[in-house]
Amino acid sequence: MPDHTFLVNGERVTVDVEDDVRLLWVLRDRLGITGPKYGCGINVCKACTSHLNGKAFNPCAVPVSALRKKDEITTIEGLADTVDGDLHPMQEAWLEFDVAQCGYCQPGQIMAAVDKVRQVQEAGREITDDDLDEIRNICRCGTYFRIRQAIKAGAAAMG
Amino acid sequence: MTVPSPVPTPAPEGSEAKFGVDRRRFLGFVLGGATLITAADLVAGGTPAQAVSSLVPQPAELYDLNDLITDAARPTANLITITITEEGRAQFALPRSENGQGIIDSTAMLIAEELDLPVEMVDVTLADARPELVFNQLTGGSTTTTSTFTPIRVAAAIAKGALLQAAATFFGDSVELLKSKAGVIEAPGGRTVAYGQLTRLAASTTDRQVAVDLKPHEEFTVIGSPVKRKDALEAITGRKKFTLDLDVPDALPTMVCRPPSLNGAPERVANLDAVRQMPGVTDVVKVETGVAVRAATFGQCIDAVRALEVSWRDGPVVGESDGDIRARLRSAQLPFGTPSVPLLAKTVEHEFTFWFKSNSALEPNAAIADVRADSAEVWSGLKNPIVAQQEIALAVGLPQDKVKVHVVQGGGSFGRKLFFDGALEAAKVSQAMGKPVRLMWHRSDDTRQGRVHPAAVSKTRTTYLGKEVLSFEQRHASVSTDFTHGLGEILTALAAKLPSGNYTFAQSIFLLTQEVGYDFGVVDQLLNEVDERFNTGSMRNIYSPDTRTAIELTVDDLARRFGQDPYEFRLARAKSSRTRKTLETVAAAADWGKRMPVGTAQGIAIHKEYKGVTACVVELDCRPETVNREIREARTGPRVTRATFAIDAGLVINPNHLEAQMQGGMLDGIALALTSSVHLRNGAFLEASWDNVAYTRQWNVPPEMEVVVVDSDSGQPGGAGEAGVAATCAAVACAYWRATGTMPKEFPINHQTPLHFEVKPFSPPMPPSPTNGLDFIR
Numbered sequence: 001m002p003d004h005t006f007l008v009n010g011e012r013v014t015v016d017v018e019d020d021v022r023l024l025w026v027l028r029d030r031l032g033i034t035g036p037k038y039g040c041g042i043n044v045c046k047a048c049t050s051h052l053n054g055k056a057f058n059p060c061a062v063p064v065s066a067l068r069k070k071d072e073i074t075t076i077e078g079l080a081d082t083v084d085g086d087l088h089p090m091q092e093a094w095l096e097f098d099v100a101q102c103g104y105c106q107p108g109q110i111m112a113a114v115d116k117v118r119q120v121q122e123a124g125r126e127i128t129d130d131d132l133d134e135i136r137n138i139c140r141c142g143t144y145f146r147i148r149q150a151i152k153a154g155a156a157a158m159g
Numbered sequence: 160m161t162v163p164s165p166v167p168t169p170a171p172e173g174s175e176a177k178f179g180v181d182r183r184r185f186l187g188f189v190l191g192g193a194t195l196i197t198a199a200d201l202v203a204g205g206t207p208a209q210a211v212s213s214l215v216p217q218p219a220e221l222y223d224l225n226d227l228i229t230d231a232a233r234p235t236a237n238l239i240t241i242t243i244t245e246e247g248r249a250q251f252a253l254p255r256s257e258n259g260q261g262i263i264d265s266t267a268m269l270i271a272e273e274l275d276l277p278v279e280m281v282d283v284t285l286a287d288a289r290p291e292l293v294f295n296q297l298t299g300g301s302t303t304t305t306s307t308f309t310p311i312r313v314a315a316a317i318a319k320g321a322l323l324q325a326a327a328t329f330f331g332d333s334v335e336l337l338k339s340k341a342g343v344i345e346a347p348g349g350r351t352v353a354y355g356q357l358t359r360l361a362a363s364t365t366d367r368q369v370a371v372d373l374k375p376h377e378e379f380t381v382i383g384s385p386v387k388r389k390d391a392l393e394a395i396t397g398r399k400k401f402t403l404d405l406d407v408p409d410a411l412p413t414m415v416c417r418p419p420s421l422n423g424a425p426e427r428v429a430n431l432d433a434v435r436q437m438p439g440v441t442d443v444v445k446v447e448t449g450v451a452v453r454a455a456t457f458g459q460c461i462d463a464v465r466a467l468e469v470s471w472r473d474g475p476v477v478g479e480s481d482g483d484i485r486a487r488l489r490s491a492q493l494p495f496g497t498p499s500v501p502l503l504a505k506t507v508e509h510e511f512t513f514w515f516k517s518n519s520a521l522e523p524n525a526a527i528a529d530v531r532a533d534s535a536e537v538w539s540g541l542k543n544p545i546v547a548q549q550e551i552a553l554a555v556g557l558p559q560d561k562v563k564v565h566v567v568q569g570g571g572s573f574g575r576k577l578f579f580d581g582a583l584e585a586a587k588v589s590q591a592m593g594k595p596v597r598l599m600w601h602r603s604d605d606t607r608q609g610r611v612h613p614a615a616v617s618k619t620r621t622t623y624l625g626k627e628v629l630s631f632e633q634r635h636a637s638v639s640t641d642f643t644h645g646l647g648e649i650l651t652a653l654a655a656k657l658p659s660g661n662y663t664f665a666q667s668i669f670l671l672t673q674e675v676g677y678d679f680g681v682v683d684q685l686l687n688e689v690d691e692r693f694n695t696g697s698m699r700n701i702y703s704p705d706t707r708t709a710i711e712l713t714v715d716d717l718a719r720r721f722g723q724d725p726y727e728f729r730l731a732r733a734k735s736s737r738t739r740k741t742l743e744t745v746a747a748a749a750d751w752g753k754r755m756p757v758g759t760a761q762g763i764a765i766h767k768e769y770k771g772v773t774a775c776v777v778e779l780d781c782r783p784e785t786v787n788r789e790i791r792e793a794r795t796g797p798r799v800t801r802a803t804f805a806i807d808a809g810l811v812i813n814p815n816h817l818e819a820q821m822q823g824g825m826l827d828g829i830a831l832a833l834t835s836s837v838h839l840r841n842g843a844f845l846e847a848s849w850d851n852v853a854y855t856r857q858w859n860v861p862p863e864m865e866v867v868v869v870d871s872d873s874g875q876p877g878g879a880g881e882a883g884v885a886a887t888c889a890a891v892a893c894a895y896w897r898a899t900g901t902m903p904k905e906f907p908i909n910h911q912t913p914l915h916f917e918v919k920p921f922s923p924p925m926p927p928s929p930t931n932g933l934d935f936i937r
């Protein structure tokens with residue numbers, strides 16, 4: 001089996017696994033990084049959302065062989081380490097609004113939210129309801145309204 | 160041992176009124192142990208006296224599902240125990256399942272309140288299956304708080320009493336001079352001792368029965384305060400562990416190749432050996448439900464499942480589609496009665512169809528199982544672990560006590576985890592392979608072969624004369640709801656308490672949950688269930704979103720005929736003062752009656768269940784620019800732009816979680832009314848993904864939402880988990896009629912419009928894993 005080397009949450013890892021195995025399974029089943037969740041495996045539910053070089057992506061739809069040595073994956077477990085302080089401002093906002101119910105979707109929601117705010121701020125805009133409407137992450141517990149509140153607060157703190 | 164008789168002090172209005180006795184004194188135990196262990200016993204408290212209503216009541220007004228489960232839990236409630244550790248923490252294993260409702264937190268609050276201990280010092284975990292608890296380990300019907308409210312507090316109060324006694328010995332003072340506060344006991348002169356230091360002293364060598372007074376409600380400081388989720392930090396950092404995240408050695412990923420038709424079965428596998436040779440694959444075996452594959456990663460399971468060549472036996476619904484089921488339901492509809500009304504009375508009849516809906520949570524069906532020759536161990540999110548343990552033991556041929564069932568926090572349930580399909584299948588697969596397995600259903604499995612809310616046809620008939628409603632009848636015909644998860648057993652055991660002998664389980668549940676809530680003269684609601692070929696379940700709020708939507712649309716029709724405003728009409732006919740107050744609250748908060756642009760409208764509805772009353776007002780936008788929004792692979796359609804909800808939930812334990820549960824329930828109600836269903840075509844459900852199922856997404860969420868908690872006169876806690884759904888679903892339906900001028904007759908309203916997706920193939924049963932994920936990075 002081929003070796004694949006890349007960075008995960010600041011650590012260099014090498015995994016011996018077939019080329020076509022999707023990164024979600026390399027993270028979960030081989031590296032024991034279980035923050036990114038399975039909800040569909042076909043890039044729909046967004047429960048697995050993580051960051052590749054600082055931008056949101058869905059590891060269930062990326063074969064491990066597509067990664068290059070210098071690629072840096074950040075999962076929810078590593079998000080706080082990308083900022084000073086114990087938690088990322090978006091995680092702080094999540095706590096403030098007590099968003100989580102069952103919690104299953106929440107790692108993906110937070111990773112998607114951080115990325116959405118980044119995009120909006122790079123475009124020099126404030127986050128709007130229309131931006132929030134574009135987020136595709138499922139929450140079957142229906143925490144969507146608190147998610148919207150938390151993203152607005154988190155965006156202010158990230159700005 | 161002397162057992163003190165109940166103290167005859169009158170309890171405050173409504174407090175513990177459920178028990179029908181004016182007292183706050185209860186009996187419990189200090190159990191023998193090295194440290195302090197207490198338990199609650201309510202058996203000695205006698206049976207509850209039932210309330211008596213003045214009008215001719217519907218069954219649920221007298222005795223509802225919450226009462227039933229509470230009564231069923233009572234005889235074994237003495238087995239729940241609280242332990243005080245030497246660190247001064249209170250430990251309690253909750254015989255319930257947590258799936259996001261926040262019951263771990265509310266339980267910790269009850270204990271903290273009675274024990275005078277900070278909430279952070281209370282550790283609540285989920286108990287493994289404990290068969291001796293019989294009915295006391297079922298999480299369903301939003302009954303957790305109702306049924307555990309008293310026993311948990313009794314155990315905590317006994318613990319505090321024992322600690323105070325121990326402190327009296329410790330200080331050489333009399334108990335009356337001591338005060339407990341925040342986990343510390345204070346004696347005169349500022350001397351203090353912590354609970355942890357006292358627990359050995361307070362411990363008993365034998366089991367002793369003791370009597371205890373509970374705190375009066377006016378003295379509550381923890382109960383009723385907004386407390387945040389204790390596990391929030393775990394959830395937002397990715398540390399919270401769900402079944403699939405557990406580290407169980409050698410439990411490798413396992414999936415099942417399932418039939419193309421609903422409940423079909425495997426016949427022959429043509430390429431078993433070839434698939435066994437695929438990368439990562441360790442085992443491939445045929446089981447009852449399909450062909451199971453175990454591999455190093457789930458990705459390799461998916462590839463192997465897709466490669467399998469299996470011939471299948473058709474499932475029992477092949478050849479039939481939505482329309483056939485509706486025809487079957489219509490012919491099963493029970494006839495209306497013939498209430499004797501004056502000759503000049505007018506009659507209004509309506510019929511509504513509620514299509515199948517997916518009951519899937521975001522966490523798919525999942526379980527870890529390790530079945531050996533002489534024992535078995537299973538991990539899963541289970542709401543009824545005792546029945547799961549029994550059935551798994553039976554299936555793998557082991558004695559029940561050789562099967563250890565661990566209850567793991569679930570990633571959402573909504574009634575789904577009352578069933579243990581995943582756990583049972585995992586156990587069978589593990590046995591067949593002789594290895595531990597980590598079983599996961601693919602999303603397409605969960606959607607196509609998983610549990611659904613049964614389709615139903617609901618008819619209403621109302622008679623009225625002038626502006627007086629003389630009678631209201633509802634006939635609800637539903638595809639059979641599967642109650643074999645244990646609620647049925649409770650009913651068997653408590654058959655004597657049921658409204659009348661001859662009902663089936665489902666009819667009994669129906670009667671125990673339904674209450675029209677309006678003064679409509681002769682009221683009569685009946686259920687008939689047919690067709691047991693589907694995998695159904697008691698999805699969040701069971702029958703009520705459907706029955707309530709049928710009722711409230713009928714109510715709006717009557718208001719029109721009487722020339723009255725929908726709110727005024729409801730207010731005038733609401734049967735209880737709680738309902739009136741809740742209606743007034745929601746109408747004021749929502750600016751009921753405000754001017755709305757053409758193509759938009761408000762809708763209003765109530766619901767009464769779970770010992771509480773709810774009311775909802777929504778604003779719905781049905782203008783073309785909204786309805787026709789283009790979002791890829793999405794159901795757009797009408798959008799609720801503002802939703803206001805009022806609830807009288809009785810005694811509120813945690814207003815923060817109550818609000819969260821209502822918000823979630825409201826978004827369920829919006830999905831049921833507008834977007835979310837599964838379509839039956841030729842014996843299979845077409846939907847295979849979240850985009851297909853169209854549960855509420857951000858683009859369907861009201862930008863404005865508000866939940867108002869009504870001050871309640873009831874001292875009894877009500878259920879919250881399901882209470883948000885029915886009134887919201889009905890309010891959306893009513894708003895749709897007012898906005899468009901067309902009364903909606905089928906739900907979700909979008910069910911018959913062209914599909915918004917391309918149907919995924921049925922064979923292979925799982926779609927390919929995409930490879931283009933990097934293309935979407937922005």
Ligand code: FES
Nearest residue numbers: 039041043046060
């Ligand atoms: S699991 Fe990756 S998007 Fe659903």
Ligand code: FES
Nearest residue numbers: 102103105139141
């Ligand atoms: S919190 Fe349960 S799915 Fe989002």
